[in-house]
Amino acid sequence: MGLHAEIGTFGDVAAEDDDAVLSYFLKTEAVGRVEAGDALIVLGRKGSGKTAIAKYFEEPKGDYLSASLSLRDYPWALHERRRNSGASEIESYVSSWRYLIAVKALSMLLEASKRIITDSQRAANTFLQDNYGGTRPTLPNILRPPRLKLSKASFQPSIMGNALGGVELETEKGDLAHEVDALTDILLDAAFTIGSQIGHSKILIHFDELDQGLSEINETHERMIIGLVLACRSIRRMAGFETKIIPVAYLRTDIWDEFRFSDKNKISQTAAVDLEWDSDSLLALVNERIKAKLGAKFSWKDLDNGDVMRGSQPKWNHIIARTFLRPRDVIQFLNCALAISLDREAEADTFDNDDIQLAREPYSRYLKQELDDELGPHWEKWTDAIRVFSELVTITFPKNDFLEAYEQRRSKKNDYDGEEALEILYRFSVIGYRRGIGKGGSGWVFQYTDPQAGWDNGASRLKVHPGLKEFAKLREERQS
Ligand SMILES: Nc1ncnc2c1ncn2[C@@H]1O[C@H](COP(=O)(O)OP(=O)(O)OP(=O)(O)O)[C@@H](O)[C@H]1O
Ligand SMILES: [Mg+2]
Numbered sequence: 001m002g003l004h005a006e007i008g009t010f011g012d013v014a015a016e017d018d019d020a021v022l023s024y025f026l027k028t029e030a031v032g033r034v035e036a037g038d039a040l041i042v043l044g045r046k047g048s049g050k051t052a053i054a055k056y057f058e059e060p061k062g063d064y065l066s067a068s069l070s071l072r073d074y075p076w077a078l079h080e081r082r083r084n085s086g087a088s089e090i091e092s093y094v095s096s097w098r099y100l101i102a103v104k105a106l107s108m109l110l111e112a113s114k115r116i117i118t119d120s121q122r123a124a125n126t127f128l129q130d131n132y133g134g135t136r137p138t139l140p141n142i143l144r145p146p147r148l149k150l151s152k153a154s155f156q157p158s159i160m161g162n163a164l165g166g167v168e169l170e171t172e173k174g175d176l177a178h179e180v181d182a183l184t185d186i187l188l189d190a191a192f193t194i195g196s197q198i199g200h201s202k203i204l205i206h207f208d209e210l211d212q213g214l215s216e217i218n219e220t221h222e223r224m225i226i227g228l229v230l231a232c233r234s235i236r237r238m239a240g241f242e243t244k245i246i247p248v249a250y251l252r253t254d255i256w257d258e259f260r261f262s263d264k265n266k267i268s269q270t271a272a273v274d275l276e277w278d279s280d281s282l283l284a285l286v287n288e289r290i291k292a293k294l295g296a297k298f299s300w301k302d303l304d305n306g307d308v309m310r311g312s313q314p315k316w317n318h319i320i321a322r323t324f325l326r327p328r329d330v331i332q333f334l335n336c337a338l339a340i341s342l343d344r345e346a347e348a349d350t351f352d353n354d355d356i357q358l359a360r361e362p363y364s365r366y367l368k369q370e371l372d373d374e375l376g377p378h379w380e381k382w383t384d385a386i387r388v389f390s391e392l393v394t395i396t397f398p399k400n401d402f403l404e405a406y407e408q409r410r411s412k413k414n415d416y417d418g419e420e421a422l423e424i425l426y427r428f429s430v431i432g433y434r435r436g437i438g439k440g441g442s443g444w445v446f447q448y449t450d451p452q453a454g455w456d457n458g459a460s461r462l463k464v465h466p467g468l469k470e471f472a473k474l475r476e477e478r479q480s
Contacts, residue, residue: 002347003303007293010286010334015051016070016209024292025056026285030273034248037202040232040267042250044275045448046374047328050250053275054208064202065108072212075140080220082143085175090261093227094234095180096169100142101235102187103128105203105245109194110135120193127154127187146170148183155190157182188238188245195243203243207232208250216377217255225251226261233267254374254428279320282330305350315356322363322467324429324448329367329467336362364470371468375428381414385421385430386472389464394477396434396463419457426455430468433459 012018031053033039044050054068082096106124110116116125128135130149132142148167150156156163159179168177195203207228214221232247239245253274277285287299294302300316309318319337323329336359341348344355368386375382388405389397403418410417416424425431432446433456444463445453464474 002345003294003298003349004338004341005346005348007290007303007338010289010331010338013047013328013332013335015049015055016072020292021052021055024288025052026281026288027056028281030275031056033273035204037204037236037244037246038271039248039273040236040271041229041256042248042273042275043253043256043268044250045253045324045326046370047324047326048275048277049327050252050275051208052327054206054250057204057206060112063200064204065112065200066204066206067104067108068206068208069104069139070209070212071139071207072209073140075144076214076221076224078140079143079224081174082169082176084178084180085173086178090223090226091230093224094231095178095184096143096176097228097231098234099169099180099184099187100139101205101231101245101247102184102191103137103142104139104205105191106187106194107136108203108205109191109198109200112200113194113198118194118197120190120197123154124187124190124194126151130154143169150183155183155186157186188235191245192239192241192243195245196241201243203245205245205247206250207247210249210251211255217258222259225249225255226259229267230263233271252374254378258378277325277327279317279325282320282323282325282327283316285327286330286334303350305352307353309353309356315351315353318356322360322367324465324467328370332366333359333363336366361470364467367465367467368471371428371430375424375430379416379421379424381411381416382421382424384409384411384414385425386468389468389472389474393475395466395469395474396461396477399433399460399462402462422462423455423457430465432463432465434461434463435459 011020011024015021030042034042034053034057042050042053054070057066058068060066079093079096083092084095085092087094107128110121110124110128113121116122125135128137130151131145146169148169150164150166157179158164159182164179167179167183169180171177195201210225210228211217217225229249232249235245235247283300290298290300290303304315308314319330319333322333337351337355340358341351341355371382384406388402388409391405391409392401399422402422406418406421422431426433426447429446429448432444435443435445436456436459445456446465464472468474
């Protein structure tokens, strides 16, 4: 069997669909920071590896407990009713998330307890049995009970000297009783106690796929997601003496970018991990996969026949230039190339230049679809822009030509005028601009390679990202 047939695939492009992902997981610096408890929030573009990390943390590791929760099928509509109308708008979902995290932490600690012997363990056990019929409530069920049963044998916060027999998650007004906060504090206290009793100093809880169950992010969803981030922060600040509960939210950068609330900047600066890749780290990721499939002594070099592409470009650089420096793009490109090489020769061991050339067409279609998912929710009619690119024919073009053609092509329900369109296209790296003379050398500036640069609305020459060249049927500009 040839090497390519032996590889078969470089893996599924979505971590949640790839059962083998942990067998070739690359532990990057970002992963280390999450593990160390530095991050409140993990931010990354679509396909940058959020779910891969959440999967890595699915199981308890050596000295700490860890669990990952996907919010793909989360009952957002139910959670919407669990708001705290006594809090400010922006904080109205913090109480419900804090309660949810406390219950999850208790449940993980009881799972990790060999026996239920201490008072705190017994109380937690009774509380979970009474309200959820077992010690492992599923995520969608944690906020479901309209009323929580409390008793002497479980937990009983007292308010103004009166012990509560129950707490409502759904009051007659349809919101959350304010006593929930007092209950959560008691649950967290018990969690810290159990943690030190059984010798677990760290409990990581990861919340991934926050955007998956939502077709669009409206204001209420925004508040619920911000509420989770604020709840993560509030719980982390409550560290017990020996035990820390560290909840982490995973979110798409483009969604986070549109949120507005007062502590956002502080959180971005001090408690966010950005998933960023470069050519070398992406090569390391691919080499992990090659090693896992072919054996430890194999690497990308063994799959490349060594011929350089046009402009003496190594194949790897040619591939990378067509991505947004995201793992998903690289894996997709290589899978396309693999299918083509195997079609050419069932016994293929290495890629030739044609394999890479021909992979560009199906890859380009993938990239367009990925952008549909990413850009679509922000700008439904973004494909108007692609039509304009096609009309302009070459991959680079004067800005004014775009503006002119765009006005004619712009469909009725398209909310963006030409300048706005260019700005958002730049934000998602669909286009870049030619840097003006005297501004740090000439060259093409794209958001994903030059995040600090920002959009320059005075730029006069623009370029479509090379990954879209085939989809939009573009040509290189004529060399003068
Ligand atoms: N650290 C890593 N080690 C190995 N593979 C990785 C790593 N990070 C990402 N990948 C791979 O890259 C691809 C994209 O990653 P993933 O599905 O986690 O992206 P995502 O950020 O969750 O995207 P989305 O926003 O669409 O959910 C997957 O095939 C995944 O296995
Ligand atoms: Mg994901």
